[in-house]
Amino acid sequence: MTVRRDRRRPRGPWIIDFSYKDARTGEKKRYFRNATLQTADGARKEERRLLVTIAEKGYLPDQVDETELKPPKPEMTFGEAVELYKATLAPKLKPSTHIGYMKNVDAYLLPRFGSWPLSKIDKAVVTAFDLELARESLSASTRNNIVIPLRTIIGNAVELGHHDKKPDFPRLNRVKSKVYEPPSPEMVDAVVAAAPPHVRPAIALAAYAGLRAGEVRGLRWCDVNLDTGLLFVRQAITCGQVVAPKSGHERGIPIAPALKEILVEASKRPHKPKAPVAPSSKGTPWTEGGLRHAFKRALAKAQVPATRLHALRHFFITECFKGGASAPTVQQLAGHLHLSVTQRYAHTNDNLKKDAVQVFTRRSA
Structure with a gap:
């Protein structure tokens, strides 16, 4: 192809690349430059003009590109790459992802690399930066969450043609698998009972x-069918924006x-089909x-040790395994994209492990 883009940089500049024979010397020459007008149509028109010149004169006159007479454009800094990311890539990400990125960008990355040219942020620099974070006693997962936005922002600048190539970043830190210890059924039931009526549906x-939590905020009455006993998770609300569930x-x-009893009671209050099933006291999502503090107050009232709202999700998944559900079934109920995530919960109950190996004792007997 004579007008093309680099396959490794699908968003890079349009290039005019063709060979021709110089009629004056008989030498074979190659024309290889970025198009002046960076659109596909503009690049093809420029190519046709060049080919017409060769056909008429037999060669391309030696021309000095006006851009070569100008001083080279300063290299993009990381701070400028952050602004580019905000304008181009950020709107395509989930709000929670972008907000998480920016917290670490503002706290760690801009203070350190804001004025640095992108070419100076290489593998050695990122490795040294990670070691500094480790000396601050930050966990491996936290350090990864700080470095990932750095990689994403520089990668975005490369994709858009503002930087030559993506650095050879070091591998992310290895994070140990977590063993989840969910609250007991008695603790959960106590918290649900202690919660005020307008908070109880969310916790349940x-x-x-x-x-x-985002799915709780996004569940509407049109997603719940009390007659068939099914509810459908179709959306989530994150940072005030309606988005798809995490699994997509x-x-x-x-x-x-236990949940149906609470939902039936909640359904008696006037509501519209698209109203939230578990609204705040104002009737809004x-x-x-707000939901986090309401849950903490219910924990305190029930005199249950402090935990996160997400621990209730761990409780649900673990109880499903205790009930004998298979990992693929639990994966579908939980909305995990990968089965490996679901299987982490399959190893959280020591009693189930002990019961599993009893089969060998019975066989010996």
């Missing part, structure tokens, strides 16, 4: 249906008896902080 959806697809969950 997390505990008895395994919904994530919808899922259906049977309504457990919970904010992140």
